[in-house]
Amino acid sequence: MNLQDKIAQIEPIDQSAVERSWRRWDSIAKPLRSLGLLEQAVTRIAGMRREPEVTIEKPCVVAMCADNGVVDEGVTQTSRDVTAVVTKNFTTGATSVCSMARVAGIPVVPVDIGVACDIEADGLIRKKIAYGTQNMAQGPAMTRDQAVAAIEVGIDITLDLARQGYDLFATGEMGIGNTTTSSAMAAVLLHRSVSEVTGRGAGLTSEGVRHKIAVIRRAIAVNQPDPDDPLDVLAKVGGFDIAGLVGVYLGGALAHRPVLIDGFISSVAALCAVRLCPAAAGYLLPSHVSDEPAGALVLEELGLKPFLTCGMCLGEGTGAVAAIPILRMACAVYNDMSTFAEVEIEEYKHLK
Numbered sequence: 001m002n003l004q005d006k007i008a009q010i011e012p013i014d015q016s017a018v019e020r021s022w023r024r025w026d027s028i029a030k031p032l033r034s035l036g037l038l039e040q041a042v043t044r045i046a047g048m049r050r051e052p053e054v055t056i057e058k059p060c061v062v063a064m065c066a067d068n069g070v071v072d073e074g075v076t077q078t079s080r081d082v083t084a085v086v087t088k089n090f091t092t093g094a095t096s097v098c099s100m101a102r103v104a105g106i107p108v109v110p111v112d113i114g115v116a117c118d119i120e121a122d123g124l125i126r127k128k129i130a131y132g133t134q135n136m137a138q139g140p141a142m143t144r145d146q147a148v149a150a151i152e153v154g155i156d157i158t159l160d161l162a163r164q165g166y167d168l169f170a171t172g173e174m175g176i177g178n179t180t181t182s183s184a185m186a187a188v189l190l191h192r193s194v195s196e197v198t199g200r201g202a203g204l205t206s207e208g209v210r211h212k213i214a215v216i217r218r219a220i221a222v223n224q225p226d227p228d229d230p231l232d233v234l235a236k237v238g239g240f241d242i243a244g245l246v247g248v249y250l251g252g253a254l255a256h257r258p259v260l261i262d263g264f265i266s267s268v269a270a271l272c273a274v275r276l277c278p279a280a281a282g283y284l285l286p287s288h289v290s291d292e293p294a295g296a297l298v299l300e301e302l303g304l305k306p307f308l309t310c311g312m313c314l315g316e317g318t319g320a321v322a323a324i325p326i327l328r329m330a331c332a333v334y335n336d337m338s339t340f341a342e343v344e345i346e347e348y349k350h351l352k
């Protein structure tokens with residue numbers, strides 16, 4: 001089955017399950033709608049699953065790792081070698097997201113979808129499309145076929161994890177240079193100026209940011225990505241990590257499972273997935289809002305409000321993982337609490 005056929009199979013979420021879930025929330029003996037966005041998230045998961053019963057039993061983080069050719073232009077504070085080091089560290093539990101995920105008891109699934117060297121490590125899913133992308137300041141980052149192949153890697157991994165019983169996917173990534181590709185994609189897809197959507201990434205100086213903006217402008221001028229063709233934008237100025245995450249969003253939607261957006265890079269992938277398949281929007285859940293300047297802009301375009309505002313911009317899936325415990329807490333209230341009828345309090349829905 002080709003990518004277009006898979007996309008055509010994605011169904012909108014079930015609004016009747018959403019309504020039934022709201023009825024359950026509104027019957028619980030607590031101030032009406034008082035868990036705010038968390039109540040809405042639970043009702044949306046009910047819609048994804050097509051039933052009002054909502055639990056999060058077996059979540060995981062999928063971390064897409066890849067290198068970006070545009071690093072040759074000097075748009076990053078650290079060298080490209082860091083991508084391979086951190087990718088390997090995912091397999092030994094020695095990354096920031098691994099530390100956070102351990103606290104929450106959540107496994108991390110690292111994927112080499114385009115790191116620039118071979119990595120021998122148990123526990124790394126090896127699905128390399130190429131040894132990094134081409135330098136987008138000189139031509140397309142990848143071919144359209146490579147973009148499709150990388151999306152399909154993300155879809156297949158997510159469907160496989162769903163078959164293993166994973167019921168919620170947090171997105172993560174690692175790729176030196178991927179805030180440059182994400183800013184280029186955001187500028188094109190949001191019709192915003194490059195300076196509005198470009199930030200420090202992993203620690204650039206102000207002078208470095210000015211140079212990064214010039215490089216992104218050049219990449220867009222050289223490639224002329226078509227804003228109405230998300231695959232064209234992804235192939236010309238995106239990366240394998242972003243493309244793999246597009247696949248995770250589409251795979252989650254195909255499996256009727258929620259996919260949590262992490263930071264800026266992850267949100268740009270979500271936007272690309274929604275532009276490819278508007279029905280996939282129903283399966284997205286926000287987590288935090290990245291401190292990168294376009295983090296809030298992309299979430300706004302997706303119509304999502306973050307649960308957490310901590311000024312984080314680490315990537316790897318750290319923000320998405322941080323949101324899972326509070327979602328589970330909301331599920332505990334949803335499932336365990338007595339109803340107004342059970343505690344014999346008259347409801348006060350009429351006050352709302």
Ligand SMILES: O=C(O)c1ccc[n+]([C@@H]2O[C@H](COP(=O)([O-])O)[C@@H](O)[C@H]2O)c1
Pocket residue numbers: 075076077173174175176177178179180200201202203204262263264265266290291292295312313314315316
């Ligand atoms: O997710 C975010 O919002 C985010 C913001 C800034 C940096 N990062 C992480 O830092 C790396 C990209 O930064 P850079 O400067 O190399 O483009 C990449 O590995 C990301 O995981 C992530």
Ligand SMILES: Cc1cc2nc[nH]c2cc1C
Pocket residue numbers: 078082086173174175202314315316
């Ligand atoms: C050390 C390091 C770790 C990271 N994790 C995600 N992006 C990163 C960037 C750097 C530089």
